[in-house]
Structure formats: C-alpha cells, structure tokens
Amino acid sequence: MEKTSAAFSCTHCCVFLIWLFLAASASTADLALNFYAASCPSAEFIVRNTVRSASDLDPTVPGKLLRLLFHDCFVEGCDASVLLQGTGTERSDPANTSLGGFAVIDSAKRLLEVFCPGTVSCADIVALAARDAVEFSGGPVAQIPTGRRDGKVSAASNVRPNIVDTSFTMDEMIKLFSSKGLSLVDLATLSGAHTIGSAHCSAFRDRFKQDPKGKFTLIDTSLDNVYAEELMEQCPAGANQSTTVKNDPKTSFAFDNQYYQNLLAHRGLFQSDSILLTDGRTRKQVEIFAQDQVSFFQSWTESFLKLASIGVKTGDEGEIRASCPTTNA
Structure with a gap:
C-alpha cells in the first residue's frame, strides 16, 4: 500500500512539473504589464x-x-x-x-x-x-x-x-463584434469612442437623399430635425470630399459621456450610433452611460483592454519591425 502511494505521488509530481513547465512557457508568450521593464524601461x-x-x-x-x-x-x-x-x-x-x-x-x-x-x-x-x-x-x-x-x-x-460600416444593422454589428470576442456591452461601450474624432460627410450621407436640384432632405426619422439641418449645412451638395464634421458637436475634443447624451437627444451622427438607442438590446446601456460617466469609464477600461487584445501575436509569432510602414527584410 505504501509502495502504491509512493508511485502515485511520484506520478502526480511529474505531471505537476510538466504542467508547471508548460504554464511557464505559455506565460512567456503572453502579454504582460511592464513587459519592457528590463528591455526598454522608457x-x-x-x-x-x-x-x-x-x-x-x-x-x-x-x-x-x-x-x-x-x-x-x-x-x-x-x-x-x-x-x-x-x-x-x-x-x-x-x-x-x-x-x-x-x-x-x-x-x-x-x-x-x-x-x-x-x-x-x-x-x-x-x-x-x-x-x-x-x-x-x-x-x-x-x-x-x-x-x-x-x-x-x-x-x-x-x-x-x-470593419463596421456606419449603415450596419444591430444584428450585423453584434455578429462582427462577437467574432472578435466582444460582447453586447463591449459594443455599446466601445461605440463611445465616437465622443471624440470626426467623420467625412460620405460616412452619414445614407441618412439623407438628394433631389435633382442637389438639395439634401432627411430620410432617417430617428435623427433630430434640427441636428439634421446642421449636418446638411456643414455638408452641402458639392462639398469637398475632405470636408468633415465632429462626431460630438458639443464636446468635440473631450472624452466624456456626452456621446450617449447625444444619442438620447437623437443626435447620433451615424446610423450605427442611433441604432444603439432604438434597439432594445442596447438602449438601457445607453441610458446608464448617459446618466453616469463613472459607469461609462469603468466599462471603457474593461472593453478597451479586450479590444487591444484581439488576435495579438506574441512569443515567436510575427516580428519586431524596424520601421512601422514596412516589414523587415
């Protein structure tokens, strides 16, 4: 009985050591906080x-x-x-x-x-x-x-x-985000990136129609009429292709929860923004973030980490380029 127990213990010890080695090997290939602490502290x-x-x-x-x-x-x-x-x-x-x-x-x-x-x-x-x-x-x-x-x-x-197209339906967005390992909450949270930045007129032209005289009229009833008029003024027919408008006209350069407040006011720039409010699966999250910036920020740090970890290459995969626009020779 003692001999059997000793053999059993030895077997488990070997299994544990093998597991420990594999775990250690795997961990060296993973992302880590302060990864460059020794190799490049600055x-x-x-x-x-x-x-x-x-x-x-x-x-x-x-x-x-x-x-x-x-x-x-x-x-x-x-x-x-x-x-x-x-x-x-x-x-x-x-x-x-x-x-x-x-x-x-x-x-x-x-x-x-x-x-x-x-x-x-x-x-x-x-x-x-x-x-x-x-x-x-x-x-x-x-x-x-x-x-x-x-x-x-x-x-x-x-x-x-x-890539998400601004004309995507909610089902299309959910399918794409899910394929990247991102949840419905991640979708609603990461859409908040539109609280900063700008967009070209072509990115939301599908919400308007142009008559024979070149005048644009609103066809997307989910958009606030006053906001729609502002957009048509900023992006008139014949506008330069480089013309852009702010994603968030109120606090254009501030990363805050104004984006969600804009959605509640039916002032989401893209159709893919507005649908977060009109679809029951994400409306509650929009309302929470619009009322509580702390909640948005907490969710952002979690979702951003997931975003920045999609399909990463580590260990012996890929390379460390000498110049970002070109692969190494």
Whole structure:
C-alpha cells in the first residue's frame, strides 16, 4: 500500500512539473504589464510624450489614434498590419484611406529605435498611443499589458469583411463584434469612442437623399430635425470630399459621456450610433452611460483592454519591425 502511494505521488509530481513547465512557457508568450521593464524601461514614457506633444499641437490627434487602433485590431488582430504601406495592403483600402495618426506612431518608433533598437513593436505603440490619447482627452486611465508583435500580412481584401460600416444593422454589428470576442456591452461601450474624432460627410450621407436640384432632405426619422439641418449645412451638395464634421458637436475634443447624451437627444451622427438607442438590446446601456460617466469609464477600461487584445501575436509569432510602414527584410 505504501509502495502504491509512493508511485502515485511520484506520478502526480511529474505531471505537476510538466504542467508547471508548460504554464511557464505559455506565460512567456503572453502579454504582460511592464513587459519592457528590463528591455526598454522608457518605452511607455516615450510613446506617452510623443502622443502628448502631437496632441498639444493638433487636438484632432487623439481621435485619429483611437480610430487607428480599432481599424488595426479588427483586421488580422492588434498586429500593426494597418500601418504597412504598399499596393493591396489594408492601408490602401478605401475604408482606411481617411485614417490618420500614422506620423505620431512613426515618430515614437524612431525614438524607440534610438534608445531600444529592435525591441518595441509597432503593435504595442499603436495600443499604447490610443490608450494615452483617451487619457489626454479627459478619459479614464487604463492599464494595458504589452508584448504584442508585428504581423507580416496586410491585405485590403480583409478590411471590408472585418470593419463596421456606419449603415450596419444591430444584428450585423453584434455578429462582427462577437467574432472578435466582444460582447453586447463591449459594443455599446466601445461605440463611445465616437465622443471624440470626426467623420467625412460620405460616412452619414445614407441618412439623407438628394433631389435633382442637389438639395439634401432627411430620410432617417430617428435623427433630430434640427441636428439634421446642421449636418446638411456643414455638408452641402458639392462639398469637398475632405470636408468633415465632429462626431460630438458639443464636446468635440473631450472624452466624456456626452456621446450617449447625444444619442438620447437623437443626435447620433451615424446610423450605427442611433441604432444603439432604438434597439432594445442596447438602449438601457445607453441610458446608464448617459446618466453616469463613472459607469461609462469603468466599462471603457474593461472593453478597451479586450479590444487591444484581439488576435495579438506574441512569443515567436510575427516580428519586431524596424520601421512601422514596412516589414523587415
């Protein structure tokens, strides 16, 4: 009996050691807080200062950096594939040609290559820059782990099937968010990113119709009439394709809960915004966030972490690019 027990214990000991080894190996490939503490202690400080300087010079930068993260993570995961330049890349797709903030990412990368060459990924820079952009706009401080690696694949054909179109129905949005591991609450929360940033007129033109004389009239009855008139004035027929309007006309550069208050007033810029109020599955969440900014901020830190962790490449996957617009030779 004692011999059997000893053998049993030894067997379990070996199993435990094997499990411990595998767990340790797996953990080294995971994201971690202070991932660069030893290899590049100033990494987050450099990104933070770069974002701060750029935002001080141009208040539209935070909105651009936040949007850049969304468009990166939803296609191929958070691997900086959206930064790659060239014919047929994600960046060349019409859905991404209006993206901005690339110069900020490139600036941070150049500095990091001076102090810590070949160490900090472009994917981490994009995630950290978006995190800092929210904070500098008055939003919550979010702790996110690092250790992402850069992808080598970037195809324009992957963009449209993985990006939310402003004309999407709720079912279409839920299906897409679910495929990324994001819940209905995440959908309602992350839509709050529209509290900063701007949009081109073409992004919401489907809510209006143009008569033979070129005049626009409202066809989306879920939109406040006064707000609709304001939009038509800002985006008249023949407006330059580069013309933009603020996502949130009240507090354009402040990351707050005004976006949800706008929705309650039927002043959501996109159809995909307004539907959060008209659909019973998300209306309650909109009402909660509109009344309680603390609740929105708490939910944001959780959902943002999930967003910035979609399909990450770690360990031996991908690479650490020397330059964000190109893969290593």
